[in-house]
Amino acid sequence: MSASQSAVRSRAEAVKASRTFDWLILFTVFFVVLGGYHIHYMLTGGDWDFWTDWKDRRLWVTVAPIVSITFPAAVQACLWYRYRLPFGAVVCVLGLLLGEWVNRYLNFWGWTYFPVNFCFPSNLMPGAIVLDAILMLTGSVTVTAVVGGLAWGLLFYPGNWPIIAPLHVPVEYNGMMMTLADLQGYHYVRTGTPEYIRMVEKGTLRTFGKDVAPVSAFFSGFVSIIIYFLWHFFGKWFAQTTFISSESL
């Protein structure tokens, strides 16, 4: 067979080869993104995502969406401009959550015995679905960044509230009031994570009284817009084929 001859002999074979190639790429993308995105998110979101007593209404709401919109924006850019495939954000979050659950279950619980109800990951899926849907429906980076990025920040807290609300029920404990999440942090000893390391409820956002989560979410959404643009262009740059000479294609 010469180099100019086709490797397949019929349309059926071509379709089969193409589908095999699809699954190979999807499998590879999924696990490469899982690894990269997981490391990135653990380094930047870290403890906010690890522990329930870090999942507050100010900093967790602000930080987690900002640092997590990165890979979805970049992978969206690649999959959309090269293939018109609108599942970049969802595939990233599916990978991240699988990696996180494996880590939390096998390491945090299986290895060090922290209860899973104390160290489960944050839910990023609602924002990812909306981000992909907006990109597909509008086909516009600007609209996706502005509307999708804002939605990414805004949907984060309500998307997680059904999971964390039961842990924000108050408890009277030896004369002090705490939430159940605070109590988990106090009970389940972390020698390397003393209480003062927690970055929760800090800041000067006091004008809004107790309704601070929406304000934090809006702020997070605004910054997510900027980060979306930045990482979208990273993704687009990485997805170009100018690295490969035309002869080798």
Add this chain to the structure above:
Amino acid sequence: MKILKDKVAKLSFVALLITVTAAMFYVPTASAHGEKSQAAFMRMRTIHWFDLNWSKEEVPVNDTMTISGKFYVFQGWPETVDKPEVSFLNVGIPGPVFIRVGSWVGGQLVPRSISLELGETYEFKVLLKARRPGDWHVHAMMNVQGGGPIIGPGKWVTITGSMASFVNPITTLTGETLDLETYNLGNTYFWHGLWYSIGLLWLVYWARKPMFVPRSIAVEAGKADSLISATDKKVAMGFAAGTIAIIAFSMASTNEKFPITTPLQAGLLRGMKTIEMPAKTVSVKIEDATYRVPGRAMQMTMTITNNGDSGVRLGEFNTAGVRFLDPEVSVDESGYPDDLLAEEGLTVSDNSPIAPGQSRTVQVTASDAAWEVYRLADLIYDPDSRFAGLLFFYDEAGNRQMVTVDAPLIPSFI
């Protein structure tokens, strides 16, 4: 050359196999907390733990034990470590093998960070509930912001029973009693499972159609717009609308189910109650101090002045949790960890009672293998080669008096 390369490759593979096999079959227990690795000056010149007591050496799962005692926040706190203005009373255990049911400093519950004052002594207690069976090294510990964990003495405690029987019942302010060990677990799995399934559905919708090669060809050919059909758009709108609807519904139902929730509690506790220590009637001046490396012994020349009204004798030198005792004056009856206790480790050139008003210069030797075992001798490699510790004097009635010492230490290698 090729033969050489093949050999290197083969040997590397064999080495890798041996390493992996060794790692699989030789798994020693990592049971300590690196306390011996912490810089000696940190342990000697920051928090001095004393009068420690571990209430039990064996605890069944669900039963409790306490670590209690006192700690002195050293007046000569080293410049290279941040002062304990934000600190947290912790316990050094390998993960949550116990849960911390309560911790108190000066009688006040301290679930949060506290501010400590230099030169003050505090009483503390930590109540632990056994959770995971095994033999565990249980330390008192103080985390200091900017200074790191300052680990105190540790003692081996055995937990017996089965972790499966562990329960952690809590009653909330809304009147519900729950087991914090498993509470909310089903709810967490449900919501994560639901959202993951929705995400998978979105992926499957696209993955069931040809993906990369044909779509890439179409995009390259300028037919990108033909790749998104009207059905695709409807499906996308359905997913987006469904997502918003689920969020709205779940928020509403959650707020209905949990009408009373509060934010996470945080903040620094100040004004911790200190212990009024007995007024000092003994003063000590260190004339010189040397550490004799071959003999594992520290020798101090000190002038002791008794300004009290009863004769006093030196009974104990305590540094970094290691206790050197003169058995004629002081005997441990608290069950202090053997490895930290030199029951006959303190020798005083003349330890007859120092009469009221008398000054005496004596040679004090604190010798024990603990200097090496606990790597306190490494002090000579620290950036601030000063030693510090607590001296305990006893008067004729058996009353104890604590005096701190802090002086340069000169190593002797011969």
